[in-house]
Amino acid sequence: MAGGCIIGTCPVCDDLVFEDEWQMTNDEKIVHEKCLLHAEFNQEETDIIADLQKRLDEKDKQVASLLRIIREIEQGAHPKLFKNQIQRIMKGSGESES
Numbered sequence: 001m002a003g004g005c006i007i008g009t010c011p012v013c014d015d016l017v018f019e020d021e022w023q024m025t026n027d028e029k030i031v032h033e034k035c036l037l038h039a040e041f042n043q044e045e046t047d048i049i050a051d052l053q054k055r056l057d058e059k060d061k062q063v064a065s066l067l068r069i070i071r072e073i074e075q076g077a078h079p080k081l082f083k084n085q086i087q088r089i090m091k092g093s094g095e096s097e098s
């Protein structure tokens with residue numbers, strides 16, 4: 001059974017962590033020993049989510065740029081004027097800068 005002082009809340013299972021059952025994850029979070037493996041797996045997941053979020057942000061910017069162009073065309077600008085701009089926007093999605 002768990003004993004000693006409570007030293008925190010486990011980010012994996014949301015239960016209290018007692019001083020005789022804690023472990024530190026690679027990113028310095030206090031978790032239960034039994035949750036450690038899961039926590040490190042979570043870290044990988046978090047990295048993947050951050051990467052997806054970044055790509056999603058890029059797509060958001062693309063959509064916003066394209067919508068701006070569509071609005072200008074709706075207001076009478078000639079679509080041909082935006083050909084290069086659209087190509088640049090679409091290229092931006094394939095190659096990430098970092």
Ligand SMILES: [Zn+2]
Binds near residue numbers: 011014
């Ligand atoms: Zn836990």
